[in-house]
Amino acid sequence: MSGRDLLGIFNLLIVAGVVAAVSYLALTLRPAEYDADTLCIAGIVPPHRVVIIDKTDLYSTxxxxxxxxxxxxxxxxxxxxxxxxxFELDESGRLDATNQFSLCNPGSGDQVNPLYRNPDRIQARYEFLFDAPLQQALADLVVPKDAPQSPILEALxxxxxxxxxxxxxPGRRIILVSDMLQNSEIFSVYGRSRGAVFDRLPPVADTVEAIREEYGLALAxxxxxxxxxxxxxWESEQNGALRTYWAQVFNQLGVTMSWNVQPTDALS
Known part of the structure; x- marks a missing residue:
């Protein structure tokens, strides 16, 4: 085999390698197909983050x-x-989807690979398909309503x-904005004439059992x-006995809970 033949074979190998590399990059960098209604990647169950606003009590500006x-x-x-x-827990004690907003993040301009996708175009798509509907939902979500019932635990x-x-x-996460003043058939924090918080609430085990009978292990x-x-x-009870009660209930239901306080003085 002559030197020219060897050079030709070598060049062919280089071309084949380049073609293979380009094909690989095209496959790995190609944008996934999205569901037109949810913007979620087709065929994949995405992690889900839910924000619930308890609108059963009035909020200040x-x-x-x-x-x-x-x-x-x-x-x-x-x-x-x-x-x-x-979602919002509305004045009738129902959990309603706010403006039916439930979308996957399709990626903003700074979350995409600029080698394959145009960041400006992706940002425009993000703002039109995801952020604009979110802003529209926000306009109603933060408008409070007063309600006679607050079935927080049942709603969750x-x-x-x-x-x-x-x-x-995967990744089931709930962000709940609420005063945590439960008022339903399962238990009610109201009725201070009945004594201290733990005196007027059912045993934690009874509350957990009532939820499991109705909803099974859904919250685990x-x-x-x-x-x-x-x-x-209510501040002392919210951050004292009630917080302890909620922590025990959620722990027995298999829920990992964190507690972030929005102080009255800072908000009113």
Missing amino acids: QQAAVIERIILTQRDTLAVGERLSL AELAQEPSMAQTV GVVLEIYLIERRG
Whole structure:
């Protein structure tokens, strides 16, 4: 075999290597297909983050502003492909999807690979398809309403039974903005004439059993972040006995809970 033949073979190998590399990059960098309705990657169950605003009590203008910032922080910390849904516990005690907002983060301009996708175009798509509907939902979400019932625990358990929040869904996270003043058939924090908090609440085991009988183990494995809205005259109980009670209930239900206080003085 002549030197020219060897050089030709060598060149062919180089060309084949380049073609293979380009093909590999095209496959690995090619944008995934998205579901047109949810913006989620087709064929993949995404992690799901749900924000619930308890609207069964009135909020001040300052509190509404804080709630909006909490939601926008959740938006800004979403991973590409992670789903964000907004719900409200309304004045009738129902858990409603706010403006039917439940979308996956398709990626903003600074979250994409500029070698393969145009960041400006992706940012425009993000703002039009994801952020604009979110802003529209926010306009109503922070408008408070007063209500005779506040079935907080039941609402959480009901949500965890939804297919999009089932135990097969990875990364189930609920961000709950509430005063945590439960008022339902399972238990009510009201009625101070009945004595101290633990005297007027059922045993933790009874509350847990009531939830399990109705909703099974739906809440097990959920990560719950509570943003507590303090109420004047309730602060000591909210941050004392009630917090302890909630912690025990969620622990026995298999929920990982964190507690973030939004002080009354800073919000009103």
